[in-house]
Amino acid sequence: MEIRPILSALLRSRTGAILIAAQVALTLAIVSNALFVVNDRLALSARPSGVDESVVFHIDLSPTRDIDDVAAMQRLDVDTLRAVPGVVDAAWSNQVPMGMSGWGLGLSHKEEDESLVLAAAWASPDSLVNTLGLTLVEGRDFLPSEYHEFDMRRGAMHAESIIVTRRTATQLFPDETSVVGRSVFMRTPAGFLPVSIVGVVERLKSPFAQASDNAWSGYILPIRFLGQGTTYLVRVDRPDAMPAVQRDAEAALLGLRRDRVLANNRTLSQVRDVRYAPQRSVAGMLIAVTIGLLLITGSGVVGMASLWVAQRRKQIGTRRALGATRAAILRYFLTENALITSAGIVLGLILGIVLNNVLVGQIEMPRLPLTYLAGSAAVLWLLGLVAVLGPAWRAAAVPPAVATRAA
Amino acid sequence: MFAYYLRLGVSNLRRNPALTALMLLTLGVGVAASMATLTVLHVMSGDPIPHKSERLFSVVLDNGPDGERGPSQQQNLVPYRDVRELKDGAFGLRQTGLYGIAPAIDSGRDDLPPFFAAGSAVHRDFFAMFETPFAAGGAWTDEADRDGARVVVIERRVAERVFGSAAAAVGEDLVLGETPFQVTGVLDGWSPLPRFYRLSGQDPFGDSDDVFIPIAAAVDMQMDPSGSINCSAGGALEPGFDGLLRSECSWLNYWIETATVAEADALRDHLRAHVEEQRRSGRFPYQGEVVSARNVMQWLDFLQVVGSDVRLQTWLAFGFLLVCLVNIIGLLLAKFTARSSEIGVRRALGAPRIELFKQYLIEAGVVGFAGGALGLLLTVSALWLMASQSPNLEKVARMDGTMLGATLALSIGAALLAGLLPTWRASQVRPAAQLKSQ
Numbered sequence: 001m002e003i004r005p006i007l008s009a010l011l012r013s014r015t016g017a018i019l020i021a022a023q024v025a026l027t028l029a030i031v032s033n034a035l036f037v038v039n040d041r042l043a044l045s046a047r048p049s050g051v052d053e054s055v056v057f058h059i060d061l062s063p064t065r066d067i068d069d070v071a072a073m074q075r076l077d078v079d080t081l082r083a084v085p086g087v088v089d090a091a092w093s094n095q096v097p098m099g100m101s102g103w104g105l106g107l108s109h110k111e112e113d114e115s116l117v118l119a120a121a122w123a124s125p126d127s128l129v130n131t132l133g134l135t136l137v138e139g140r141d142f143l144p145s146e147y148h149e150f151d152m153r154r155g156a157m158h159a160e161s162i163i164v165t166r167r168t169a170t171q172l173f174p175d176e177t178s179v180v181g182r183s184v185f186m187r188t189p190a191g192f193l194p195v196s197i198v199g200v201v202e203r204l205k206s207p208f209a210q211a212s213d214n215a216w217s218g219y220i221l222p223i224r225f226l227g228q229g230t231t232y233l234v235r236v237d238r239p240d241a242m243p244a245v246q247r248d249a250e251a252a253l254l255g256l257r258r259d260r261v262l263a264n265n266r267t268l269s270q271v272r273d274v275r276y277a278p279q280r281s282v283a284g285m286l287i288a289v290t291i292g293l294l295l296i297t298g299s300g301v302v303g304m305a306s307l308w309v310a311q312r313r314k315q316i317g318t319r320r321a322l323g324a325t326r327a328a329i330l331r332y333f334l335t336e337n338a339l340i341t342s343a344g345i346v347l348g349l350i351l352g353i354v355l356n357n358v359l360v361g362q363i364e365m366p367r368l369p370l371t372y373l374a375g376s377a378a379v380l381w382l383l384g385l386v387a388v389l390g391p392a393w394r395a396a397a398v399p400p401a402v403a404t405r406a407a
Numbered sequence: 408m409f410a411y412y413l414r415l416g417v418s419n420l421r422r423n424p425a426l427t428a429l430m431l432l433t434l435g436v437g438v439a440a441s442m443a444t445l446t447v448l449h450v451m452s453g454d455p456i457p458h459k460s461e462r463l464f465s466v467v468l469d470n471g472p473d474g475e476r477g478p479s480q481q482q483n484l485v486p487y488r489d490v491r492e493l494k495d496g497a498f499g500l501r502q503t504g505l506y507g508i509a510p511a512i513d514s515g516r517d518d519l520p521p522f523f524a525a526g527s528a529v530h531r532d533f534f535a536m537f538e539t540p541f542a543a544g545g546a547w548t549d550e551a552d553r554d555g556a557r558v559v560v561i562e563r564r565v566a567e568r569v570f571g572s573a574a575a576a577v578g579e580d581l582v583l584g585e586t587p588f589q590v591t592g593v594l595d596g597w598s599p600l601p602r603f604y605r606l607s608g609q610d611p612f613g614d615s616d617d618v619f620i621p622i623a624a625a626v627d628m629q630m631d632p633s634g635s636i637n638c639s640a641g642g643a644l645e646p647g648f649d650g651l652l653r654s655e656c657s658w659l660n661y662w663i664e665t666a667t668v669a670e671a672d673a674l675r676d677h678l679r680a681h682v683e684e685q686r687r688s689g690r691f692p693y694q695g696e697v698v699s700a701r702n703v704m705q706w707l708d709f710l711q712v713v714g715s716d717v718r719l720q721t722w723l724a725f726g727f728l729l730v731c732l733v734n735i736i737g738l739l740l741a742k743f744t745a746r747s748s749e750i751g752v753r754r755a756l757g758a759p760r761i762e763l764f765k766q767y768l769i770e771a772g773v774v775g776f777a778g779g780a781l782g783l784l785l786t787v788s789a790l791w792l793m794a795s796q797s798p799n800l801e802k803v804a805r806m807d808g809t810m811l812g813a814t815l816a817l818s819i820g821a822a823l824l825a826g827l828l829p830t831w832r833a834s835q836v837r838p839a840a841q842l843k844s845q
Contacts, residue, residue, distance in 0.1 A: 015740065015828070015832070016737065016740065019733055019736055019737045019740070020737070022733050023730055023734055023737075026726065026729055026730045026733065027730055029726070030723055030726040030727065030730070033723070034723055037719065062509075062511065062523055063511075064511035064513060064521040064584065065511070065584055065585050066584075066585075101635075151646075152646060152647075153646055153647040153648070154646055154647070155646060156646070189638060189644035190644070228631075261511070261520065261521055261522065261523065263523070277796075278714075278716065281793070281796050281800070282716045282719070282720065284796065285444075285720055285793075286720075286723065288440075289440060289723055289724065289727050292436055292440070292727060293727060293730055296433055296436070296437075296730060296731055296734050297730065297734070299429055299433070299734070300733070300734040300737055300738075303426070303734075303737060303738055303741055304737050304741070306741075307740075307741040307744065307745075310745075311744075355726070358722075359719065362715070362718060362719075362722065363715030363716070363718055363719050365715075365719070
């Protein structure tokens with residue numbers, strides 16, 4: 001009912017309206033894309049590792065000279081760790097979930113097949129299932145008789161059994177529900193090694209923690225790897241005991257021998273924080289940009305609406321004197337703002353898609369789902385409404401007597 | 408007149424303080440967001456060795472069965488056997504092989520327990536090629552290079568930690584693992600950003616190396632590489648370090664410095680000749696192009712050292728600045744419109760439009776300058792915040808003179824741009840209409 005006069009008034013003084021609409025459009029384009037990236041990065045950094053992270057830490061020692069009795073050292077270290085009060089289990093490991101460096105070896109379900117499934121290769125002479133608190137969805141953990149020793153400087157790698165993650169089981173055998181008992185081939189530097197699957201764990205995040213689902217590709221080998229560096233994973237009985245147990249474990253290991261130094265002693269939560277610090281920092285920065293944009297656009301609406309109210313005091317007074325109610329004045333400004341914001345939003349939807357296309361071309365970023373555009377549009381529409389409330393209220397408060405005054 | 412308008416502009420900032428504050432804050436925040444991200448991008452994508460980056464080439468030899476490998480696998484590029492052959496071939500001015508090591512430094516002092524150092528095993532040419540600054544001493548000799556002498560060049564911080572000072576370190580023995588190495592030189596805090604010469608397994612913007620030893624010594628002592636080893640080319644891998652040396656696994660960098668930029672093609676021909684030679688013994692099964700030599704900037708670009716997230720942030724930050732600009736246009740419009748009557752009086756008294764245009768544009772410039780000062784402050788705090796949030800941004804979130812000047816220029820430029828429309832509108836005010844309504 002009131003739209004026609006509002007429109008014709010708008011068309012007479014276009015500049016301010018265009019500025020506000022442009023601002024709304026740009027804000028919508030940026031905010032929808034920014035929030036999409038924020039969600040993407042936060043979802044990535046929150047992906048489960050399959051490990052009970054609140055009660056697991058890893059402790060790394062580096063030798064300052066060559067150690068000859070590596071196997072004996074590893075055994076003594078793990079026994080020492082298990083004897084620390086509060087420790088549930090400990091395991092030597094060749095790598096740490098999300099630790100950013102580790103092994104990847106190809107698996108195949110046919111021998112000499114070069115179309116390999118690349119997966120993180122875990123090796124431990126102890127039970128990673130028990131130490132990391134992994135969930136076995138099929139089969140069993142390794143039996144004591146299945147463990148082998150491997151010294152890279154002397155011989156070739158050997159194993160008969162393997163535990164795979166559910167992701168890798170699906171990669172190898174996409175159509176099968178049960179894979180225990182199946183044979184697969186591991187590509188080692190010395191050739192293809194046949195191994196039999198004895199168990200499947202639900203999840204175990206790789207050291208690389210890729211952005212794709214391959215982050216959960218992996219398998220465990222029952223192998224004592226005789227290398228110089230040592231990494232131990234330790235599980236503690238309850239989260240609040242972690243700091244004390246970490247301290248005791250460090251002291252116990254360093255007390256055993258003098259020819260090594262501590263390289264790391266971190267909880268898995270800390271490992272996760274380090275791994276995803278860049279993602280979280282991007283998300284934080286984009287959230288800051290989003291808040292800043294909304295504040296600035298809001299203040300722009302307030303400023304412009306205040307200017308219009310100030311300019312039209314006399315007209316408002318005249319309308320009031322001619323019988324318009326306060327509600328009618330309020331409605332006028334709200335409708336006017338809604339028209340401008342809506343025009344900006346329509347433009348912003350197009351701009352948002354254009355910006356997304358530019359970003360997709362410039363950086364690897366998926367296409368923007370329409371829900372983000374719709375959600376951001378709703379937020380901006382509400383923001384415009386809230387921002388104009390104050391000035392519109394002041395407009396409604398203009399007394400009719402203003403019409404009778406000189407200037 | 409300029410000085411007078413400038414004074415007017417400054418004094419007009421105080422009129423309508425709420426509006427001015429909003430304007431300065433908007434401009435400051437927009438400028439700070441853009442400049443903080445731009446600073447990071449600027450440092451990250453900078454040329455670490457500008458005067459000769461076009462003459463330094465990193466070599467990739469693809470010895471696999473099916474052609475070019477992906478970037479993630481190409482950080483270690485050359486098998487040891489090729490490094491040895493290429494070094495003997497001695498093409499170009501200088502050349503060096505390179506791989507990462509992580510030896511333990513044992514000072515033998517009770518107050519300083521053994522600690523791990525990051526280092527590189529290199530050829531002697533390394534120091535002259537990359538123009539590493541020496542605080543004391545110098546590179547080792549050619550003989551040391553050939554014989555694998557136990558000599559070492561260390562970074563100043565290591566010298567100070569172990570020997571007390573840079574000068575005191577030269578000639579002394581530094582124990583790496585269990586072997587004493589004689590210090591021939593001390594580097595004076597050499598830390599190129601990004602650390603282009605060895606990017607494998609490292610944060611390209613992280614700490615620089617502590618120690619450098621001859622490759623022949625590192626190989627002789629069977630020091631394992633601290634970066635990754637890529638064995639995807641296939642072929643036999645016999646056990647032990649000797650097996651690794653004979654294998655097709657790639658784990659070294661190889662850099663060549665040519666005398667002129669134009670020599671790049673000759674360099675590639677030289678590498679192709681090497682590959683042809685090797686093919687006689689059955690190596691390099693892929694028959695297509697397996698040789699590439701990239702100069703420093705091509706190399707950094709190829710390895711995507713500047714992450715896409717950094718570019719994303721920069722894009723969005725400039726979008727943010729754009730919104731701020733639109734907002735400032737509106738605010739300036741409001742500010743100038745409120746002074747229509749004043750403009751009317753000046754016009755009636757004979758001021759030409761161009762004078763009013765100048766005056767109001769200068770006023771917009773003053774806003775830009777003040778906003779820029781605020782923006783500078785906010786930029787510095789934003790960079791500080793970024794550095795404290797994320798350790799891998801610590802070295803790059805730093806401002807230099809160029810970026811400081813750019814911040815102010817951006818702010819003033821942005822304000823002038825935003826001021827154009829409101830200023831034009833102000834100079835179009837018709838004196839009659841304004842005077843009548845008084």
